[in-house]
Amino acid sequence: MKQEKGSTTPLAHSHATNLSFLLILGLILLVPAAMYAPLIDRDEPRFSQATVEMMDRHDWIIPTFNQQFRFDKPILTYWMMRFSYMALGINEFAARLHTIVSTLLTALVLYWIGFRWFGNKRVGLLAGLSYLTTLQVLLHGRLAVADAPMILGVVLVHIALYELIIKKRTSEVYPWKWFGLLYGGMAFGFLAKGPIIVFVPILTLLLYRFVFRRKPIEKTWLTLKPILGLSIATLIVAAWGIPALIITKGGFWAEGINEHIVKRGTEAFNGRTFLFVFYLITFWISFFPWSTKFIPMIANLRYHYDVRHAFLLAWFISPLLIFTFYATQLPHYILPGFPALCLLFGAYIESGKTLSARVKSISSFSTWLLVGLISLIPITFLSFCLFLPFPEKWIPLQKCLLGFSVGLLGIIALTFQANMRTYWLILGACTLSSLGFAFGVASIKPTVPALQLKEHMRSMPENTRFFGYRYFEPSLIFYSNRLWNEPQSLDAITALAFSQRGPTFFVLREREWNLGDFWKHLTGQDIFPKPAELQHHQSLGEAIDQLTSNGYQQKTIEGLNLGRTSWVKLHILWRE
Numbered sequence: 001m002k003q004e005k006g007s008t009t010p011l012a013h014s015h016a017t018n019l020s021f022l023l024i025l026g027l028i029l030l031v032p033a034a035m036y037a038p039l040i041d042r043d044e045p046r047f048s049q050a051t052v053e054m055m056d057r058h059d060w061i062i063p064t065f066n067q068q069f070r071f072d073k074p075i076l077t078y079w080m081m082r083f084s085y086m087a088l089g090i091n092e093f094a095a096r097l098h099t100i101v102s103t104l105l106t107a108l109v110l111y112w113i114g115f116r117w118f119g120n121k122r123v124g125l126l127a128g129l130s131y132l133t134t135l136q137v138l139l140h141g142r143l144a145v146a147d148a149p150m151i152l153g154v155v156l157v158h159i160a161l162y163e164l165i166i167k168k169r170t171s172e173v174y175p176w177k178w179f180g181l182l183y184g185g186m187a188f189g190f191l192a193k194g195p196i197i198v199f200v201p202i203l204t205l206l207l208y209r210f211v212f213r214r215k216p217i218e219k220t221w222l223t224l225k226p227i228l229g230l231s232i233a234t235l236i237v238a239a240w241g242i243p244a245l246i247i248t249k250g251g252f253w254a255e256g257i258n259e260h261i262v263k264r265g266t267e268a269f270n271g272r273t274f275l276f277v278f279y280l281i282t283f284w285i286s287f288f289p290w291s292t293k294f295i296p297m298i299a300n301l302r303y304h305y306d307v308r309h310a311f312l313l314a315w316f317i318s319p320l321l322i323f324t325f326y327a328t329q330l331p332h333y334i335l336p337g338f339p340a341l342c343l344l345f346g347a348y349i350e351s352g353k354t355l356s357a358r359v360k361s362i363s364s365f366s367t368w369l370l371v372g373l374i375s376l377i378p379i380t381f382l383s384f385c386l387f388l389p390f391p392e393k394w395i396p397l398q399k400c401l402l403g404f405s406v407g408l409l410g411i412i413a414l415t416f417q418a419n420m421r422t423y424w425l426i427l428g429a430c431t432l433s434s435l436g437f438a439f440g441v442a443s444i445k446p447t448v449p450a451l452q453l454k455e456h457m458r459s460m461p462e463n464t465r466f467f468g469y470r471y472f473e474p475s476l477i478f479y480s481n482r483l484w485n486e487p488q489s490l491d492a493i494t495a496l497a498f499s500q501r502g503p504t505f506f507v508l509r510e511r512e513w514n515l516g517d518f519w520k521h522l523t524g525q526d527i528f529p530k531p532a533e534l535q536h537h538q539s540l541g542e543a544i545d546q547l548t549s550n551g552y553q554q555k556t557i558e559g560l561n562l563g564r565t566s567w568v569k570l571h572i573l574w575r576e
Contacts, residue, residue, distance in 0.1 A: 110131055557569075
């Protein structure tokens with residue numbers, strides 16, 4: 001059978017077949033859970049509700065959340081979400097659609113890059129497959145946040161960089177299409193998530209030139225026409241940015257850049273502890289199951305190393321290096337480098353894998369160690385579900401753990417298909433994984449407090465005032481589509497209850513159980529409230545008695561606070 005140059009496997013299918021396979025696989029992996037999962041506090045409801053509020057005001061410039069300016073991210077995500085709402089209505093799936101589309105486009109573009117740069121369809125197919133099936137992409141590839149469009153922008157910018165100044169050209173005519181892709185992609189990425197789209201490619205070029213290639217750039221840096229290109233990209237961003245700065249009196253710069261980018265880089269956000277090796281640890285989970293092949297993949301580069309591998313290595317290391325020194329650390333921050341790693345993975349699988357006995361031994365050991373460690377998660381979950389007695393109110397949580405165990409086992413099964421030659425087995429494992437995750441999120445959805453209260457909150461009169469005490473989650477604001485206030489004490493609650501005229505709605509948190517408390521309960525250990533909690537319970541009971549005696553109706557609910565991975569008990573009091 002005919003083989004492609006450099007391929008160790010039969011000729012891949014046609015471009016149309018390969019692209020269709022990637023598209024179908026991506027839809028299977030991303031859509032089911034995105035359709036059934038509630039919005040996860042805290043970022044998903046903020047993006048989603050900010051778009052709703054922009055639509056209510058007929059505003060295309062300034063996002064607000066709970067009727068307050070929201071400076072966290074630029075405007076592109078809100079625009080994309082808005083078009084989804086217009087097409088599908090305001091719901092969780094529509095809020096996530098822009099992320100799913102961006103993730104699918106990234107996988108399809110990776111296929112195109114793999115074929116164009118390596119002359120091999122399977123390199124591209126393997127790159128797209130590995131990207132779609134990586135754990136961190138499976139999580140962030142369907143969330144209602146800004147990361148996926150930004151990553152797509154990073155990919156487009158790096159394509160243009162490689163084509164402009166590294167890849168040999170057969171024509172002396174200046175390739176304006178790559179110039180347009182470079183600076184158009186840069187503007188797109190900036191409008192999605194800010195200046196990271198500029199820092200990553202700059203560092204990529206520096207690492208390529210001085211670390212991984214250590215030879216003069218194939219073409220002069222002036223080939224990029226940086227003055228003209230950056231001016232055009234700046235004008236595109238400025239078309240939104242200048243009106244936004246004027247309307248907010250500089251707020252988008254003062255808070256959006258200084259607070260959410262500069263300050264997070266110098267001070268750990270939300271009290272997180274800075275750990276220099278954070279990404280060296282979390283990478284193995286984030287890039288699983290293909291992190292099992294990372295060591296042999298890197299070792300194999302000594303036999304198959306050229307400008308393409310040097311450029312992709314520089315691209316992968318760039319965000320890793322940037323965020324290693326960034327004070328606020330989250331596992332998904334290094335996602336912009338994953339497309340490059342997936343291309344390296346595809347090239348490795350197709351290279352013939354020339355490995356020494358020592359590397360093979362290390363690779364085998366690291367693979368089984370990593371698979372064993374990751375397998376402990378579903379094994380532990382399954383043990384909880386099968387052998388520990390769950391209270392009736394926590395049965396949905398039991399089903400959720402079962403679903404997530406099945407989903408994770410499907411991803412683990414991919415480890416044994418690293419060569420990706422049996423596509424039906426890959427499709428089967430991914431389908432099993434997708435159905436498991438979808439079952440898990442569907443099981444837990446009825447326990448989410450905001451969803452339990454959704455119909456009640458929306459049925460309240462338009463002039464109702466809403467208050468949340470010790471439970472002020474963004475999901476309440478999205479699912480009610482109302483303005484919320486946050487009293488700071490129980491005395492303030494009772495004062496408001498007696499002074500307010502008209503309909504009022506209170507959500508008061510009595511108690512919150514974390515994972516440690518959950519484990520103690522399942523293993524039969526007593527959970528003793530702390531003295532401060534006992535005092536709070538007594539004061540809360542007194543406040544509830546005062547409100548009910550003043551004509552307020554009351555009910556108690558319990559549910560899962562997904563944003564904090566905790567179980568909460570809430571008291572709802574209202575007066576129409």
